[in-house]
Amino acid sequence: MEKMKSNESVHKGVRNLLLAMLAVLPAAVSAGPSGQAMAFTCAGCHGTDGSSVGPSMPAIAGMDPEVFVDAMKAYRQDERNSSIMNRIAKAYSDEQFKAMAWFFASQRLQLFPQKYDAALASRGSELHDEHCEKCHENGGRPGDAGTLAGQWMPYLQYTMEDFINGKRKWPRKMKRKVDAAIEEAGDDAIPALVNYYGSQR
């Protein structure tokens, strides 16, 4: 008798659980994973909440959300050269890009001190002001032209090489500006700029 009673309560519990699941499940399915949840998978490379700790891995915390979506779409369509991002990007929808973009845009970028050449950084500062500041405003702080200030120097170096070697498409007007900087400072131009951005906190 006692056993039967306890069985009955177990059944009731199971039934209630099933009912609760029935009620919650459709909502959970339609909502999908949140931007934050999806961002967890990025953390392995881009660091916790997008503040990367690896020197060749760009920090994406505090990134302009539209720049983020542009980049992800370009990866998904194989329009931007990458190591693995083109494969990863193919798994996400526009809406999911947007959700992730807004998650990273809401994060504060944690910068880690890098070693840099002060003389080159100073030259880079001049070059930046002359050729880059109009697009990469405020010394290259996060904005509609991406994040340069405090960005990892090796990443910046690789990216500039990609541009110069034709592996990545120049954004409008950028080639003109970079060419002008190189004309002005020669082979020092790119290292100077990279050191300048790396020098920033």
Place this chain on the structure above:
Amino acid sequence: MPRRIETKRVACLWVVLLGLIITPAAYATTTEPAGELMIDHFDPETGKRIIPNERCLTCHGDEKHRNDVRDDGTPVKIFVHRYEIEASVHGAQSCTSCHVTIDRVPHREAPEVIVGCIDCHRQTWEEYRDDPDDKHARLEIVTEQIDNFMQSIHAQPSSLDQSRTNATCYDCHEGHNVGELGSIQRADKRLKNPEVCGRCHEKQLEEYSTSDHGKAVLEMGDSEAAVCSDCHTTHEIASPVTDKAKLQITKNCGDCHEDAQRTYFKSYHGQVHRLGYTEAAKCHDCHGGHLVKGEDDPTSEIHANNRLENCRNCHEEANDNFLSFWPHGDAHDRENYPGLWAFRVFMEILIFSVMGFFWIHVLLWLYREVMDRIQGKGFIEDLSKPDLVYFRRFPAVWRWIHVLFAISTMTLILTGTTLLFSHTAWAKVVVDFLGGIRMEGIIHRTAAMIWLSIFFLHLGIAISNIWRNRATFEWFGSTSLVPNWKDFQDLKDMFKWFLGRGPRPEFNHWTYWQKFDYWAPFWGATVIGISGLILFMPDKTSLLLPGWTFNIANLVHAEEALLAAIFLNSVHFFNVHFRPERFPMSTAIFTGVIPIEEFKHDHRLQYDRLVASGELEKHLVQRPSRRAELAASFITTVLIMAGLTLLTLVLIGLVTLPS
């Protein structure tokens, strides 16, 4: 008590969980670095990027780099004056509120300048029109001008490229430099106006710059002198080949040249223009449009040496006579146009004295008859003795002549006064209804021919009547229309009667007012007829007569017609139809007969004379048939109504005449 324990456990679990949530949050707020988050650059409601003006001005406000190159390598001006826009009416706007297609900076694609001014201004006005402060009051004018613009030639699709309009707001308004009323920008704008229009209208600017207007504005910096928009309007601009533009421009000349316009409107040229027709000469036809210059300039179209050539643009056969025409003749300017002035003064004295005298006559007569009727006196129909015997006053020919004369006179008044009162709305409606100014001219001339023919026909009949009866005709006899001493005596006695100082005088076959009605058209026919004949075929008569005769003919023709129009439709109507003894009308001129009692009352002396001579019987007839009476009443009613309508129109014209 497992239940209570369970509750405690659950509560403890909640506290721990809450702590787990709160602690990192509290920790985070205290340790997070300062600085904006990227999401702050986006509108939280719409998720759209907020692009501050400073961001735009980083490139577009850089004085050192005013130009850039497009993707195709062509140069493009990108500079915007920061201070100009900040001082303009749009200073508080963000760049992207007008440049709505700009969503990314740096621009990912070559941006197109797509700016729509209209919707924003209309919406803003709708939103603020009921505001108690007048901060947005100017938008009412702006939205009006938008409506004008939308009707203009500038808002039409370009014939070279239908995807765009001929011109749009910012082709003329410097988009970044729209000033408030009275601001420096607006004062500068007048002087810049020719340059702005000249960007597209190059040939016109070239011509304009040689004109007196152009020299004053472009060389002397006189912002009061006429710029393009003063004549062409700012927004309601029509194609210059359209009537709308021609009318508009001519009207606008008068905004500055008031006297010239006033005198122009007095001329036939100006009257036609004011009625909305462009066939007659307009300011720019004689003075040159963009090339307008003073008459002393030998290159001016109105210089003495060029003037005749100018007239020949329309009057192909024009000869030297044209040079003595006063296109701006001013009958009020005694110094410069003494002849014209004298004719006007004479005609006005005539009008005022005739009308003044007869209106007093009318009022006193009305007063007397009303008083008499109140006292049971005067001519009152005896209902127990219905009119059976009638006196024959007019043979059929006079009746026909009168009806034709009346109709042609009214036609002449209607068509003629549309010119004289071309400023009125009714004149425009009438001319439109008649089929335009040319058709109106034809109708007026046709009516004039009928009118004059009747006049001469009547003269012929009258002379032949007198000739046939020359043996017995008495020029000053009782049936003669020639005024005699008794008429003056009657007039004096009538005034005595009006004032209650004597009996009503007894009259012959014709009373003095009937004689006046008869003789007045002789004077009228002379004045109107001669001036009318001069004006009948101006292209031909101008070859024979000096130009100034047209100024005088135009003046006296109008003044005399005005006198006739007012006299006939008020004094004549009262004397014949409206005085209480006759009211509402006398049909005698159409039936040709009046009841014998009425004849006895109004023409007692003649009645007595006919009775004494035994000739009365000869003139007596039966009462006209009911049908004849109805027909006569009908015609009389129509003519009276037409006459009163004309009188009303004339009075409206006179009262509203611009001083």
